[in-house]
Amino acid sequence: QVQLVESGGGLVQPGGSLRLSCAASGRTFSSYAMGWLRQAPGKEREFVAFVSRNGGTTAYADSVKGRFTISRDNAKNTVSLQMNRLKPEDTAVYYCAVGPPAISRRPEEYSNWGQGTQVTVSS
Secondary structure: OOEEEEEEEEEOOOOOOEEEEEOOOOOOHHEEEEEEEEEOOOOEEEEEEOOOOOOOOEEEOOOOOEEEEEEOOOOEEEEEEEOOOOOHOOEEEEEEEEOOOOOOOHHHHEOOOOOOOEEEEEO
């Protein structure tokens, strides 16, 4: 069972950048695809980004494509989300989670969610 801990959230002005990190426990991290998802106040959880087990395949929600980049380092058991050109609508709690073997944009297909890290985009 992999456990996930997110970090790197905070308050940033519109147009700014943040880098989120997710540290995974366990020796089988490279066996799992991973994803970042988010939940804004009063809204359901939504998919943000997916990365395959070896990092060779990625996928993004249309709302973040071209602004966010997901990556992973299997040697360090980490997955990251670089967020650029942030918008107020990106404000949410961001979670990393274990993903399904193939690309999925359905939050219900992700498991072992971390506790989340708050990202607030505001001037």
